[in-house]
Amino acid sequence: MRFHQGLMQMRRYATAVTLRQFGHAHTQTQTQAITHARRGTETTVVRTLASSASPLPELTQISDNVQRGNYAQLNDKDVAHFEQLLGKNHVLTEDLEGYNICFLKRIRGNSKLVLKPGNTQEVAAILRYCNERRLAVVPQGGNTGLVGGSVPICDEIVLSMQRMNKVLSVDEVTGIAIVEAGCILENFDQRARDVGLTVPLDLGAKASCHIGGNVSTNAGGVRVVRYGNLHGSVLGVEAVLANGQVLDLMSNFKKDNTGYHMKHLFIGSEGTLGVVTKLAMLCPHVSKAVNVAFIGLNSFDDVLKTFVSAKRNLGEILSSCELIDELALNTALQQFKFLNSPISGYPFYMLIETSGSNGDHDEEKINQFISQGMERGEILDGTVSGEPGKVQEIWKIREMVPLGLIEKSFCFKYDISLPLRDFYNIVDVMRERCGPLATVVCGYGHLGDSNLHLNVSCEQFNDEIYKRVEPFVYEYTSQLKGSISAEHGIGFLKKDYLHYSKNPVAIQWMRDMKKMFDPNGILNPYKMLN
Amino acid sequence: MEDYKFLFKIVLVGNAGVGKTCLVRRFTQGLFPPGQGATIGVDFMIKTVEVEGEKIKLQIWDTAGQERFRSITQSYYRSAHALILVYDISCQPTFDCLPDWLREIQEYANSKVLKILVGNKTDRDDREIPTQIGEEFAKQHDMYFLETSAKEAENVERLFYEIAAELIGQARSKDGTSAAAAAAQRQSDGGGSIGLGSLSAKAAQSNCCGGSNSSSSGNANSNSNSSQGG
Numbered sequence: 199m200r201f202h203q204g205l206m207q208m209r210r211y212a213t214a215v216t217l218r219q220f221g222h223a224h225t226q227t228q229t230q231a232i233t234h235a236r237r238g239t240e241t242t243v244v245r246t247l248a249s250s251a252s253p254l255p256e257l258t259q260i261s262d263n264v265q266r267g268n269y270a271q272l273n274d275k276d277v278a279h280f281e282q283l284l285g286k287n288h289v290l291t292e293d294l295e296g297y298n299i300c301f302l303k304r305i306r307g308n309s310k311l312v313l314k315p316g317n318t319q320e321v322a323a324i325l326r327y328c329n330e331r332r333l334a335v336v337p338q339g340g341n342t343g344l345v346g347g348s349v350p351i352c353d354e355i356v357l358s359m360q361r362m363n364k365v366l367s368v369d370e371v372t373g374i375a376i377v378e379a380g381c382i383l384e385n386f387d388q389r390a391r392d393v394g395l396t397v398p399l400d401l402g403a404k405a406s407c408h409i410g411g412n413v414s415t416n417a418g419g420v421r422v423v424r425y426g427n428l429h430g431s432v433l434g435v436e437a438v439l440a441n442g443q444v445l446d447l448m449s450n451f452k453k454d455n456t457g458y459h460m461k462h463l464f465i466g467s468e469g470t471l472g473v474v475t476k477l478a479m480l481c482p483h484v485s486k487a488v489n490v491a492f493i494g495l496n497s498f499d500d501v502l503k504t505f506v507s508a509k510r511n512l513g514e515i516l517s518s519c520e521l522i523d524e525l526a527l528n529t530a531l532q533q534f535k536f537l538n539s540p541i542s543g544y545p546f547y548m549l550i551e552t553s554g555s556n557g558d559h560d561e562e563k564i565n566q567f568i569s570q571g572m573e574r575g576e577i578l579d580g581t582v583s584g585e586p587g588k589v590q591e592i593w594k595i596r597e598m599v600p601l602g603l604i605e606k607s608f609c610f611k612y613d614i615s616l617p618l619r620d621f622y623n624i625v626d627v628m629r630e631r632c633g634p635l636a637t638v639v640c641g642y643g644h645l646g647d648s649n650l651h652l653n654v655s656c657e658q659f660n661d662e663i664y665k666r667v668e669p670f671v672y673e674y675t676s677q678l679k680g681s682i683s684a685e686h687g688i689g690f691l692k693k694d695y696l697h698y699s700k701n702p703v704a705i706q707w708m709r710d711m712k713k714m715f716d717p718n719g720i721l722n723p724y725k726m727l728n
Numbered sequence: 729m730e731d732y733k734f735l736f737k738i739v740l741v742g743n744a745g746v747g748k749t750c751l752v753r754r755f756t757q758g759l760f761p762p763g764q765g766a767t768i769g770v771d772f773m774i775k776t777v778e779v780e781g782e783k784i785k786l787q788i789w790d791t792a793g794q795e796r797f798r799s800i801t802q803s804y805y806r807s808a809h810a811l812i813l814v815y816d817i818s819c820q821p822t823f824d825c826l827p828d829w830l831r832e833i834q835e836y837a838n839s840k841v842l843k844i845l846v847g848n849k850t851d852r853d854d855r856e857i858p859t860q861i862g863e864e865f866a867k868q869h870d871m872y873f874l875e876t877s878a879k880e881a882e883n884v885e886r887l888f889y890e891i892a893a894e895l896i897g898q899a900r901s902k903d904g905t906s907a908a909a910a911a912a913q914r915q916s917d918g919g920g921s922i923g924l925g926s927l928s929a930k931a932a933q934s935n936c937c938g939g940s941n942s943s944s945s946g947n948a949n950s951n952s953n954s955s956q957g958g
Contacts, residue, residue: 535914540771561803569807572733572774572787583769 288314307350326442339411342403347689365389379410395481398425405478416466420686423646424517435471440716483552493580494544500576511567518551519646526640530602540581576641609655615681649684733782744793744815747848751925805836818852821885844872916925
């Protein structure tokens with residue numbers, strides 16, 4: 199029961215004081231408390247299990263009729279071996295719910311063992327042993343994924359990276375930071391900020407997600423429009439392969455054209471080719487002036503025009519361009535009374551952030567951008583501020599939107615890339631298709647990256663609505679040549695739909711690569727490829 | 729493009745807590761938000777009004793009064809067609825700060841900008857600034873003057889409608905076809921200050937008489953026409 203109460207508390211207040219991960223006292227707690235105090239945030243979003251009030255889901259192996267792979271069964275000898283290797287404290291065999299259940303409470307695995315290695319050598323020793331014994335392993339970071347990629351499906355051993363949480367170095371001159379995979383994104387960012395740098399990645403789950411998980415899933419977030427994705431920012435990785443070999447692809451340089459660029463194989467391969475243990479990240483300088491505008495618009499057409507205008511007028515300082523539709527905003531406002539929306543009553547809202555080096559210049563540009571938008575009748579209402587507290591307050595609205603949708607209901611989440619012109623149509627189409635079966639059908643997302651988060655929520659997961667939504671959403675996206683997973687990845691939930699975005703030849707090569715890196719298939723099975 | 733004849737940008741400034749946001753909310757949404765918190769940064773909104781049968785769009789910028797929240801205020805002065813400087817009639821310090829605000833306006837705003845001094849909160853019975861003092865200050869500084877109550881919705885509509893009427897008059901006096909062109913011409917109009925001077929006297933007078941919206945709008949308009957003649 200304590201577990202559940204802990205979660206409730208966390209989700210209500212999400213303060214540093216109550217910060218625990220999945221009910222387990224967490225080594226990070228103190229560091230985070232300091233981080234939060236420094237930033238003065240009292241309600242940092244901590245992403246954790248959804249719908250804490252709803253009952254546990256059925257074991258996924260049963261509900262989804264998964265055929266267990268031909269792996270060995272874990273025995274006492276194995277556990278004893280790991281205890282000897284890592285020390286008893288770092289081998290868990292009880293109270294594993296938090297490691298077995300995914301963030302959305304959609305997947306529930308049945309792992310009996312969680313391992314917490316403290317360094318690369320221990321990860322290597324674990325995988326070597328598992329490979330020889332044919333024991334399946336699922337690498338796990340902050341468990342904030344949305345496609346079931348970081349939880350066991352059957353009884354895979356959970357390889358939790360949470361002890362490998364150190365920022366090894368941050369170079370002020372080059373902007374390159376070396377960090378262990380299990381470092382929480384927000385802590386990493388704080389370390390970078392201490393020397394005037396920032397991690398070029400920011401997303402709602404920052405207070406719990408691990409940088410290693412971010413890299414393994416090529417996480418996107420709200421800064422892609424400014425800094426590009428992780429294939430550009432990650433200069434090097436260290437990964438442990440299935441056979442225990444350590445593949446050192448670290449680099450301290452932006453430029454290195456020697457041989458195949460293998461690091462990219464580990465960015466976005468969701469732990470199926472190797473376990474990322476360390477990485478080098480190119481961190482940009484913190485912007486001196488950050489301003490956020492929250493604006494109300496009457497139509498999606500106006501949203502598009504405003505986006506184009508933002509690129510034209512704010513070009514080099516535009517650091518975020520997010521869309522929230524009315525239903526998404528209202529749901530969040532209903533669920534979280536501490537949120538204050540500066541404006542209301544519009545079908546669409548945009549959050550536009552600028553980051554620049556000269557405050558006066560930036561103000562000038564924003565002023566012009568807003569004035570022109572209002573003159574053309576595209577921007578109707580809104581607020582703009584550079585005051586850090588207000589900036590944070592506005593961002594909080596955006597960050598709580600996804601959580602509002604799962605607070606009291608089950609939510610089908612889709613993360614698709616669509617051509618901007620057709621960006622929002624699918625929300626209307628889906629609303630029509632679901633009718634009264636859905637409580638909320640809404641869209642929000644990273645307009646600047648053509649990335650829409652389509653959400654369909656209902657009181658409880660049920661087959662009827664599921665069949666209305668899937669595979670329709672994938673077919674629709676595929677017809678528009680969009681991506682069925684823009685940033686969340688494929689994981690377990692979307693592996694049957696991979697073919698909508700990748701052709702058979704590509705998928706066959708993926709299979710061949712998987713076989714080469716992991717011939718026994720022990721790394722994150724049941725994911726990515728079916 | 730929407731159908732409207734003129735678009736004017738109006739910026740509200742003044743000390744924190746004098747009721748700038750409440751004036752705007754009363755005008756744009758018809759409500760008085762109790763316990764309105766301090767504005768941080770700048771709020772902006774569009775309100776379409778009809779004056780003399782013309783559709784006019786007012787672009788209203790509601791700025792933060794508190795120094796520490798005023799990170800992005802100054803750049804908003806320059807392109808303003810009208811500046812509303814607000815004080816609280818029941819709070820002497822907000823009146824005492826007016827010269828500081830005028831200095832800022834002088835520094836950043838166009839010299840021909842239409843300036844309106846507004847004494848807000850006439851609903852309060854602990855008045856500290858007599859109407860006459862406000863009026864005199866406005867006259868001295870070539871400003872239009874009006875006392876309002878956002879709470880009681882007194883003179884709020886009139887404030888914005890008269891500004892609109894005055895700006896239309898100025899725009900027309902230069903035979904501008906578009907609002908932008910009219911504004912540009914208006915700002916290069918050397919005779920503007922004469923018009924403003926006479927208007928502020930007129931406005932003060934009409935305030936005493938408590939004239940209705942439409943009649944005072946008409947007055948404002950004819951007034952500016954006459955200034956063109958002169």
